[in-house]
Amino acid sequence: MNLLPMSPITIEPLVRATLLEDLGRAGDLTTDAIVPVDIVATTVLTAREAGVVAGLDLAALAFRLVEPDIEVATRCSDGSEVSPGQVIATLRGRARGILTAERTALNFLNHLSGIATATKSMVVAVRAHKARIVCTRKTTPGLRSIEKYAVRAGGGSNHRFGLDDAVLIKDNHVAIAGGIRAAVERARAGVGHLVKIEVEVDTLAQLDEALGLRVDAVLLDNMTLEDLRRAVAMVGDRAITEASGRIAPATAAQVAATGVDLISVGWLTHSAPVLDIGLDFQA
Numbered sequence: 174m175n176l177l178p179m180s181p182i183t184i185e186p187l188v189r190a191t192l193l194e195d196l197g198r199a200g201d202l203t204t205d206a207i208v209p210v211d212i213v214a215t216t217v218l219t220a221r222e223a224g225v226v227a228g229l230d231l232a233a234l235a236f237r238l239v240e241p242d243i244e245v246a247t248r249c250s251d252g253s254e255v256s257p258g259q260v261i262a263t264l265r266g267r268a269r270g271i272l273t274a275e276r277t278a279l280n281f282l283n284h285l286s287g288i289a290t291a292t293k294s295m296v297v298a299v300r301a302h303k304a305r306i307v308c309t310r311k312t313t314p315g316l317r318s319i320e321k322y323a324v325r326a327g328g329g330s331n332h333r334f335g336l337d338d339a340v341l342i343k344d345n346h347v348a349i350a351g352g353i354r355a356a357v358e359r360a361r362a363g364v365g366h367l368v369k370i371e372v373e374v375d376t377l378a379q380l381d382e383a384l385g386l387r388v389d390a391v392l393l394d395n396m397t398l399e400d401l402r403r404a405v406a407m408v409g410d411r412a413i414t415e416a417s418g419r420i421a422p423a424t425a426a427q428v429a430a431t432g433v434d435l436i437s438v439g440w441l442t443h444s445a446p447v448l449d450i451g452l453d454f455q456a
Contacts, residue, residue, distance in 0.1 A: 176252045179230060179322050187319065188234045191277050201273040214268040215455045218282070220255040224448040225293045227251045227326035228285030229262065231319065232278035240270025252289070252326040261450065268454075275452050284316075285323040286448035291441050292327025298422045302429035304436050307332045307415070311439035320442045332437055340370040341392070347372075353379060357386045371415070380404055384411055393433065394418055401431035 218232070226249060233245040243266030255261060264271055295306040306329040312320045321331045333339055340360045342353070350356035353372060360370055371390035372383040377400060383391055384407065393404050395418035408414050415435040416428050428436055 176250075176326055178251075179319065181230075181234070183318060184231050184234060185238075187315070188231055188277065188281070189238060191280070192235060192238060192274065195277055196273070201269075204269050204272045208269050208272065210267070210269060212268040213266065214271060215263065215265045216271055216452055217260045217455060218262040218264070219451055219453055220259045220261055221257060221449040221451055223256050224254070224286055224290035225327050226253050226255055226261060226282075226286050226448075226450075227289035227323040228282040228319070231281040231285070233262070235274045235278040235281065236264060236266070236271060239274040240267050242266050243270055243274075252328075254293075264452075271452075279450065279452060281319070283447040283450050285319060285326070286450060287445045288320055288323035288441055289327035290448050291445035292324045292329040294422045295420075295425050295436070295438060295441070296328040298425040299429035299436065301426070302432075304416075304429035304433050305330045306425075306441075307435050307437045308441050309417075309437050309439040310335070311443040313442070317442075324441055327441075329441070330435075332435075340364055340368055341373070342371065343373045343392075344375070344394075353382050354386060357383070357388060371413075376400075377403060377407065380407060384408065388412055390415060392417060392437075398427055398431060401428065401433060405432040 229247055229251055236243045236245060243264055245262055245264050247262045248260055249255065292306060299306065308321055308324040308329060309332055321334065324331060333341065342356045342360060347353050347356050350359060357370060357372065369389040371392055372388050373392040373394050374380045374383055375394055380391060390413035391408065392415045393401055396404060401416055405414055414433045415437055416433040417437040420428055420436055420438055425436060
C-alpha cells in the first residue's frame with residue numbers, strides 16, 4: 174500500500190486543540206496530584222481486537238506535545254492489520270505526560286482505526302470486481318481530512334474533500350434548476366474547464382438525459398441491482414459510474430458485480446465503530 178503520511182502542519186493544530194479541550198483551565202488535576210513529576214514509565218499500545226491501524230502519527234504527536242521527551246517506538250504502520258493482543262507501539266517517558274495525553278491519543282487512534290477497519294471490510298467484499306470503495310462528505314465536523322486519511326489506510330479511495338473539489342449535481346439542485354439539462358448547463362457555464370461534473374440520477378430515464386449532456390460521472394442512487402446492470406450497459410465508457418445507497422459488506426459484492434466503477438459509502442466515516450486499542454503500563 175502506498176499510503177502517504179499526513180503532514181504535521183495539517184494535524185498539529187487539530188491535536189493541539191483537542192489537548193487544550195481536555196486540559197481546560199486547570200490541567201490534569203488527577204495526574205498532577207497523584208503522580209510525582211520525576212516518575213518515568215514504559216507503556217504499550219495494544220490492540221484488543223482484530224482490525225486495521227490508522228492514526229499513529231496523531232497519537233504520537235499527542236504524547237509529544239504534552240511531554241516532548243516521550244519516546245514513541247511504533248511496531249507497525251498505518252494500514253497494517255493487527256490481531257488481538259498485538260503490541261502496536263511502545264512509549265517511554267514521564268508518566269505524567271503519558272497519562273495526560275492518553276485519552277486524546279486513544280480517541281484519535283481508536284476512531285481512525287475503526288474507519289480503516291470498516292473500509293477494509295468493504296474493500297475485501299468487492300475485491301473480485303473492479304469497483305473501488307470511496308467515502309463521502311458525511312464526516313465528523315472538523316475531522317474530515319483525517320477521517321478520509323483513515324479510509325485510504327483501509328484501502329479505500331476518497332470522493333470530494335469539499336464543495337470546491339468538483340460539481341456534484343444532486344436531486345435538490347435539479348429541482349431548483351428546473352431539470353437536469355438546466356442544472357448541467359448552468360454548472361458548465363459557471364466553473365472552469367478543469368472542473369469535472371457529476372450528476373445524481375434515480376432512474377434510467379434521468380441517466381439517459383445526463384449522458385446526452387456529456388457529464389463526467391453519474392451517481393446511481395438507490396437503484397436496484399437490475400437497474401444498476403442496465404445503467405452500466407447504457408453508460409459504457411462515456412462516464413464514470415458510482416453506486417450509492419446504504420451499501421454494506423453483505424451487499425457490496427452484488428453491487429460491485431453489476432460493473433460499477435465506484436461504490437460510495439457514507440457510514441465509513443459517520444458510523445464506523447471504533448477499534449479497541451488500549452494503553453497499558455508495564456512494571
